[in-house]
Amino acid sequence: MSQLVRLVECVPNFSEGRNIETIQKILVPFFMTTGVKLLDYSPDKDHNRTVVTIMGEPLSVKKAILEATGIAVQNIDLRNHRGAHPRMGAIDVVPFIPLQDYPMQEAIALARDTAQAMAEQYNLPVFLYEKAAAAPERENLANIRKGEFEGLGTKMLQPEWKPDFGPEQPHPSAGASAVGARMPLIAFNINLNTSNLDIANQIVRCIRHISGGLRYCKAMGVELKEKGMVQVSINMTDYTKTALYRVFEMVKFEARRYGVTIAGSEIIGLTPMEALLDAAVYYMQIENFSLKQVIENRMLE
Amino acid sequence: MSQLVRLVECVPNFSEGRNIETIQKILVPFFMTTGVKLLDYSPDKDHNRTVVTIMGEPLSVKKAILEATGIAVQNIDLRNHRGAHPRMGAIDVVPFIPLQDYPMQEAIALARDTAQAMAEQYNLPVFLYEKAAAAPERENLANIRKGEFEGLGTKMLQPEWKPDFGPEQPHPSAGASAVGARMPLIAFNINLNTSNLDIANQIVRCIRHISGGLRYCKAMGVELKEKGMVQVSINMTDYTKTALYRVFEMVKFEARRYGVTIAGSEIIGLTPMEALLDAAVYYMQIENFSLKQVIENRMLE
Numbered sequence: 001m002s003q004l005v006r007l008v009e010c011v012p013n014f015s016e017g018r019n020i021e022t023i024q025k026i027l028v029p030f031f032m033t034t035g036v037k038l039l040d041y042s043p044d045k046d047h048n049r050t051v052v053t054i055m056g057e058p059l060s061v062k063k064a065i066l067e068a069t070g071i072a073v074q075n076i077d078l079r080n081h082r083g084a085h086p087r088m089g090a091i092d093v094v095p096f097i098p099l100q101d102y103p104m105q106e107a108i109a110l111a112r113d114t115a116q117a118m119a120e121q122y123n124l125p126v127f128l129y130e131k132a133a134a135a136p137e138r139e140n141l142a143n144i145r146k147g148e149f150e151g152l153g154t155k156m157l158q159p160e161w162k163p164d165f166g167p168e169q170p171h172p173s174a175g176a177s178a179v180g181a182r183m184p185l186i187a188f189n190i191n192l193n194t195s196n197l198d199i200a201n202q203i204v205r206c207i208r209h210i211s212g213g214l215r216y217c218k219a220m221g222v223e224l225k226e227k228g229m230v231q232v233s234i235n236m237t238d239y240t241k242t243a244l245y246r247v248f249e250m251v252k253f254e255a256r257r258y259g260v261t262i263a264g265s266e267i268i269g270l271t272p273m274e275a276l277l278d279a280a281v282y283y284m285q286i287e288n289f290s291l292k293q294v295i296e297n298r299m300l301e
Numbered sequence: 302m303s304q305l306v307r308l309v310e311c312v313p314n315f316s317e318g319r320n321i322e323t324i325q326k327i328l329v330p331f332f333m334t335t336g337v338k339l340l341d342y343s344p345d346k347d348h349n350r351t352v353v354t355i356m357g358e359p360l361s362v363k364k365a366i367l368e369a370t371g372i373a374v375q376n377i378d379l380r381n382h383r384g385a386h387p388r389m390g391a392i393d394v395v396p397f398i399p400l401q402d403y404p405m406q407e408a409i410a411l412a413r414d415t416a417q418a419m420a421e422q423y424n425l426p427v428f429l430y431e432k433a434a435a436a437p438e439r440e441n442l443a444n445i446r447k448g449e450f451e452g453l454g455t456k457m458l459q460p461e462w463k464p465d466f467g468p469e470q471p472h473p474s475a476g477a478s479a480v481g482a483r484m485p486l487i488a489f490n491i492n493l494n495t496s497n498l499d500i501a502n503q504i505v506r507c508i509r510h511i512s513g514g515l516r517y518c519k520a521m522g523v524e525l526k527e528k529g530m531v532q533v534s535i536n537m538t539d540y541t542k543t544a545l546y547r548v549f550e551m552v553k554f555e556a557r558r559y560g561v562t563i564a565g566s567e568i569i570g571l572t573p574m575e576a577l578l579d580a581a582v583y584y585m586q587i588e589n590f591s592l593k594q595v596i597e598n599r600m601l602e
Contacts (some may be wrong), residue, residue, distance in 0.1 A: 099597060248584075267590065
């Protein structure tokens with residue numbers, strides 16, 4: 001039996017959120033490339049930035065990103081760019097996010113190939129970040145982008161800020177880009193049958209990584225005034241290692257000590273199918289389950 | 302936001318399980334039609350029958366079925382057909398099975414359109430059955446097929462066995478066909494931590510429709526000698542009305558009265574995604590969940 005189609009998500013950020021004509025030009029390859037779906041784009045005037053979400057077959061995604069890079073380099077001039085969001089390049093960041101059974105190692109290879117092609121075709125310095133980073137100090141995007149476009153020329157004179165690909169000085173108008181790979185995020189909120197924010201915060205301390213909890217869980221307590229409830233607001237940063245249902249069960253058993261129950265939960269935005277299937281498989285104790293048993297997945301073979 | 306692509310499954314049965322050349326000819330439209338995926342085909346020599354499983358975009362599925370009907374009518378002669386399985390036609394039965402958010406009413410309309418086109422293009426009498434049936438006594442396929450190919454000429458002389466489409470006498474070599482619509486079946490087995498078959502049978506009586514249980518649940522008790530366990534073997538005939546997790550929870554709480562726990566479960570073959578997502582949504586109390594939040598589904602838009 002054949003493999004499922006390999007799918008990758010990609011969320012390129014462009015440093016233009018005001019000029020509709022430029023934004024439209026940049027979107028063309030995402031609309032037109034076979035094998036690529038444009039899921040969302042949101043231009044932000046204050047940030048002067050457009051975040052685009054696409055998904056598709058890995059090589060088609062690479063192709064669309066390269067075309068969009070060309071359009072961004074040609075049409076965006078960072079020397080005239082003002083906005084609230086930190087940025088260092090016309091196509092500022094390009095994270096690749098593996099879906100289904102596409103391995104992270106291949107998403108990393110795709111990020112590096114794309115970064116190299118961007119550098120070669122457009123004479124653009126490119127830095128690899130997060131899981132695609134070549135060194136630990138480059139994993140954090142904020143480190144790479146620190147100093148922004150205006151500080152880039154000076155920063156890149158330092159040997160430790162030589163780019164991974166492309167020229168050793170910024171592109172005069174398009175600056176530099178960061179290309180990386182990361183796991184999909186899941187935004188998962190759990191509402192508690194109490195209005196006591198202390199209880200939400202106590203539970204947060206138990207579950208989140210930073211205070212001793214689960215490795216790929218970020219969380220904070222939130223007051224829902226209108227509902228008269230509090231919420232444990234969660235970001236799951238790698239659902240393949242810290243399962244969604246595990247966090248849910250943990251919140252449930254920690255809440256129990258206060259005599260508090262779960263009122264409900266919600267998933268904000270998109271989630272990989274597997275995070276939910278994992279939960280069904282856990283709760284119904286399903287043995288030897290394969291993603292290929294999901295009939296709709298067979299359309300993606 | 303656009304709808305998900307409408308998907309339908311179809312499981313045509315052809316009265317040829319021995320002549321490889323004929324089987325290969327019949328499979329061509331399922332391999333070649335754009336928008337159709339051939340999921341499985343299993344020729345059976347004893348039954349002298351081939352069961353084909355396809356899925357795809359509704360009109361593409363109809364197109365492939367029509368082409369395959371032509372090939373079957375041309376290449377299969379029921380006058381020389383012997384096999385263990387009851388049959389009345391070259392293309393014997395064609396059930397359409399709606400997936401995702403494709404409504405049953407549209408699957409029924411698709412079945413009827415396809416039946417009419419089969420009748421008109423190949424001068425074939427066609428009976429509608431199950432949810433596509435025009436009268437209650439035609440819902441059960443066994444009623445329609447009773448008497449088989451050999452008895453068809455006499456049977457069709459009776460006014461109540463006039464076909465829904467096509468001529469009022471059998472096709473001389475290809476007989477007649479039954480075209481219908483039904484919900485997907487899910488084969489779901491639950492293993493119990495006991496070797497006592499009586500306990501499985503007691504639970505079966507509680508959950509299955511025929512003895513007072515859930516409307517779309519068939520079940521029987523099975524001994525798993527090698528595992529030293531017993532199994533509640535379940536067929537779910539409409540998971541949209543009788544949820545998979547509901548049967549699981551019911552088996553769990555009925556087993557509890559015997560002090561018996563669930564060892565594990567398994568899904569045999571394919572399942573619609575929604576049956577598992579429903580379970581995840583139930584157990585994790587997810588509110589306002591939509592199939593469109595599953596990122597992989599967006600490839601099917």
